[in-house]
Amino acid sequence: MNYDxxxxxxxxxxxxxxxxxxxxxxxxxxxxxxxxNTIGIDFFSKDEIFNNKKIRIKIWDTAGEERYRALTQGxxxxxxxxxxxxxxxxxxxxxxxxxxxxxxxxxxxxxxxVKIIIIGNKIDLDREVNFDDAKKYAEDNGYKYFETSAKxxxxxxxxxxxxxxxxxxxxxxxxxxxxxxxxxxxxxDTISLDENKHSNNEKKCCS
Ligand SMILES: Nc1nc2c(ncn2[C@@H]2O[C@H](COP(=O)(O)OP(=O)(O)O)[C@@H](O)[C@H]2O)c(=O)[nH]1
Ligand SMILES: [Mg+2]
Numbered sequence: 001m002n003y004d005x006x007x008x009x010x011x012x013x014x015x016x017x018x019x020x021x022x023x024x025x026x027x028x029x030x031x032x033x034x035x036x037n038t039i040g041i042d043f044f045s046k047d048e049i050f051n052n053k054k055i056r057i058k059i060w061d062t063a064g065e066e067r068y069r070a071l072t073q074g075x076x077x078x079x080x081x082x083x084x085x086x087x088x089x090x091x092x093x094x095x096x097x098x099x100x101x102x103x104x105x106x107x108x109x110x111x112x113x114v115k116i117i118i119i120g121n122k123i124d125l126d127r128e129v130n131f132d133d134a135k136k137y138a139e140d141n142g143y144k145y146f147e148t149s150a151k152x153x154x155x156x157x158x159x160x161x162x163x164x165x166x167x168x169x170x171x172x173x174x175x176x177x178x179x180x181x182x183x184x185x186x187x188x189d190t191i192s193l194d195e196n197k198h199s200n201n202e203k204k205c206c207s
Contacts, residue, residue, distance in 0.1 A: 004053040005171075007164050010060045010075050012100050013085030014093040018121040021150035022085065023061050026160050031151050039063060041075065048161070050168045057164055059083075076107035080167045081115040083160070088147065089125040094134065101141055115166045116143050119159055124149040 011019045015037075023044040024030050042061045047054055060075050076082070084100045086093035097118065108114055118138040120129065131147065138145035146159035 001047065002054070003047055003056040005168070006056045006058060007081070007167055008058050008060070008079050009081045009083060009160075009163065010062065010079040011083040011085060012062055012103070013083075014087075014090075014096050015063070017085045017087040017090070017093050018148075018150045019085050020061055022083075022119065022121060022148060022156060022160075023059055025150045025153055025156045026059075029153070031153075037063070048164065050161075050165055051172060053168070055164060055168060057160070059160075073103075073107050076104065076114075079114060080171075081117075081163045083117055083119055083163065084143070085119045085121055086129075087122040087125075088120040088127045088129045088134070089122050091128040094120075094129045094137075097137070113170070115163055115170070117159060117163050118143050118145050119155075120145070120147045121150060123147045123154065124151050 011023065013019055020042075021031060024032070027044045027046045040063055044059045044061060046057050048057060049055070060079070062075070082104060084097060084104075086097055088094075104114075104116065118134070118141075120131075120134050134147075135145040144162070146155055146162070148155035148159055150156065
């Protein structure tokens with residue numbers, strides 16, 4: 001199947017917060033309560049239209065366990081966007097967001113081309129983390145905050161599509177700037193060529 005552009009995302013966060021479930025809901029619109037431990041790294045894929053282009057959204061799913069973290073670090077560098085996830089019914093996973101944010105800084109430095117969102121998942125369960133605190137925490141770190149339930153499907157499409165839209169818009173903007181720069185450069189070249197032409201009397205050879 002053809003597509004116009006590819007958008008690579010990475011989902012990170014503690015074990016069991018629902019990363020694999022979020023991706024299964026997003027790509028297959030399914031949910032299962034069977035716990036299937038992600039081994040190492042795996043990917044999910046879905047095609048969607050953004051800005052009149054067919055975008056292949058490819059999302060790398062990681063395992064939260066310490067022993068796999070070295071493996072996932074290589075994937076930070078090729079990602080256009082990162083989803084950091086915790087579960088609103090488990091305050092420890094919220095506390096650990098700082099670890100995940102730190103791991104992004106360690107791997108990417110101050111690369112602000114990569115778009116990042118935070119998702120609080122499992123909103124169908126009793127909360128240990130309230131919405132306002134989590135939103136403030138995300139925004140203080142410069143990230144947009146979303147809440148989801150992979151079980152009911154609430155918020156899943158909105159959050160992931162927001163992230164992809166942000167990436168596509170920023171790529172389109174960069175492409176336009178590059179295109180304009182190229183056009184301007186071309187104009188400059190034309191002027192300087194013309195100038196040379198006049199000064200060096202090169203008209204002869206070309207006419
Ligand atoms: N109630 C509820 N359970 C969820 C939700 N998302 C995931 N789960 C369950 O939480 C467990 C861990 O989910 P999983 O996707 O494997 O987490 P991962 O380790 O982060 O990939 C599984 O038993 C899921 O069925 C949710 O939104 N609501
Ligand atoms: Mg998993």
